[in-house]
Amino acid sequence: MGYYRGYILVRLKIVGKEWEVAKTLSGLESKEEGEDWKVTYATPVYGGWDVMVECSFSNLNELDKIVTYCRVDEKLSEYIEETTSLIGTKNDFNA
Numbered sequence: 001m002g003y004y005r006g007y008i009l010v011r012l013k014i015v016g017k018e019w020e021v022a023k024t025l026s027g028l029e030s031k032e033e034g035e036d037w038k039v040t041y042a043t044p045v046y047g048g049w050d051v052m053v054e055c056s057f058s059n060l061n062e063l064d065k066i067v068t069y070c071r072v073d074e075k076l077s078e079y080i081e082e083t084t085s086l087i088g089t090k091n092d093f094n095a
Helices: 018-025 060-072 074-079
Strands: 004-012 038-044 051-057 080-087
Touching: 004 018, 004 060, 018 038, 018 051, 018 074, 051 060, 060 074, 060 080, 074 080
Parallel strands: none
Antiparallel strands: 004 051, 004 080, 038 051
């Protein structure tokens, strides 16, 4: 089975927390039976967004779990102001 690749762009409320957010999200992966998603890479970036998060997932519900985690996690929600998601069109990523 292939995986979709997605990117979540993160804008922060607090400047200077880019590395903390990237480290928190790096390596995040599913814990629930029947789910198969993970964050494959996270790094601060320059430009209109502060952090870029790459993830792989087998269906859109799993992407929703990753984005929701970014928005509702107690620590991350203090730092994250906004996210936007980009999704590859084919499930041909070998995670």
